[in-house]
Amino acid sequence: MSLTITCAVESVERATAFPTALGWSLVPEMSRAEVSCFAIAPDQFVMLGGRADRPTTAPSCTSASSTTLTATTARRSG
Secondary structure, eight states: OEEEEEEEESOHHHHHHHHHHHTOEEOGGGOBTTEEEEEEETTEEEEEEETTTOOSSOTTOOSTTEEEEEEOOOOOOO
């Protein structure tokens, strides 16, 4: 079974820099301009998608054995 966690971010390019600095491997087959996918362990992925895109499933993880979690953050109004 695979696990994919999808996070909506303001800037995919800027958000991609952090996991890259941690040494996580970018998965080019599951990434595109508006979505970056990182392998964090065997069959475990983190997807970073632009807020306008708001992906709910990983583009290449559509098998019945995969699980997708979507994480969103609420903005605080000051």
